Amino acid sequence: MKSALRHLVILFTILCGTTISGASIQEAQAEVIFGKACFHEGELGFSANFNAPKTTPVGSTRHVEIPPAENGAYFGMLENGKAYVGKGPPSRARKSLRKKSREQNSPVDDIAHYPEAASFAKEAELIEDLGGLDAPDLLNKINSPGKK
Amino acid sequence: MDGEFPDDSDGRVLKMMAERGLDMSRPVKFEFSIHVEDEENAKIVLEGLKAAGVGDAKEIIFDEGELEDGEEMTKENEEFWPSWTVYVYQSMVPGYERVIEFQRTLAEICKEHGKPDGWTVELN
Numbered sequence A: 001m002k003s004a005l006r007h008l009v010i011l012f013t014i015l016c017g018t019t020i021s022g023a024s025i026q027e028a029q030a031e032v033i034f035g036k037a038c039f040h041e042g043e044l045g046f047s048a049n050f051n052a053p054k055t056t057p058v059g060s061t062r063h064v065e066i067p068p069a070e071n072g073a074y075f076g077m078l079e080n081g082k083a084y085v086g087k088g089p090p091s092r093a094r095k096s097l098r099k100k101s102r103e104q105n106s107p108v109d110d111i112a113h114y115p116e117a118a119s120f121a122k123e124a125e126l127i128e129d130l131g132g133l134d135a136p137d138l139l140n141k142i143n144s145p146g147k148k
Numbered sequence B: 001m002d003g004e005f006p007d008d009s010d011g012r013v014l015k016m017m018a019e020r021g022l023d024m025s026r027p028v029k030f031e032f033s034i035h036v037e038d039e040e041n042a043k044i045v046l047e048g049l050k051a052a053g054v055g056d057a058k059e060i061i062f063d064e065g066e067l068e069d070g071e072e073m074t075k076e077n078e079e080f081w082p083s084w085t086v087y088v089y090q091s092m093v094p095g096y097e098r099v100i101e102f103q104r105t106l107a108e109i110c111k112e113h114g115k116p117d118g119w120t121v122e123l124n
Helices: A002-016 A090-104 A117-129 B009-019 B039-052 B075-080 B096-113
Strands: A031-034 A037-042 A045-049 A072-078 A083-087 A108-115 B028-036 B057-063 B083-092 B115-122
Touching: A072 A090, A072 B009, A083 A090, A083 B009, A090 A108, A090 B028, A090 B057, A090 B075, A090 B083, A090 B115, B009 B096, B009 B115, B028 B039, B028 B096, B039 B057, B039 B083, B039 B096, B083 B096, B096 B115
Parallel strands: none
Antiparallel strands: A031 A037, A037 A045, A072 A083, A072 A108, A083 B115, B028 B083, B028 B115, B057 B083
16 A cells, blocks of 8 residues: 555656655655645545635735726626626726625636726827827827727 | 617626626616725715615725735825725616716715715626
8 A cells, every 4th residue: 555655656746746745655744736736645545635725815806917097897707706897997996806805705816997988089089189190299109999 | 879888988887787698677786886085084975875865775895905015005006005985785777877877976975075986786
């Protein structure tokens, strides 16, 4: 049994490029990190911890990139599958999804924010008023997506 | 206009709701948010809402934000600052004019003490 165990651990080590801590697997604390799952050898044998800590804590949105915008629409989803839509600036989208994440005790999976189309249209009008994209003083050299 | 919804943020969200299969003929629980500077203003806004009888329910929530340890508050990380919000929960049949009118009412009640800055609906 111990021999089989030793071979199994060695196999994990070779396949995953991981290291084994502890002098001997007989000391019952050899550990192989395999993705997010931790395998521990104890008196009762191997047990897999599939409840490894999540990388995104509940109530956090810092892992989500949202470009700056004054206003807009958003779609947000939690890891438990709950989905939300809303109106507001990126700051409101984050606050709203933080609140939902805490209420549901589920981390925020992702947020998509769609800037207010009217602001693009206004920007396009402004660019035209300033003489178009060829105007010498026009700092914004990128045409607005709101231009028709 | 895009279909039956105007081409602005409110219209776009209502369109998203319809496209994702929400029954737009039945009442939906809307969560309107009012940004307030501090707890004192939050209480004033809440009292105003109560006096006007607006909203099925309302509450003040402090959001601790997401600043990391030692991170200073700057204009660049404003989205992560701690903040106060008054939430107003209202069931209504989704409709552009209704949603706009409700936000207008909230703005009138808040006056200088707060600013309605959005709303949220759960899809499932």
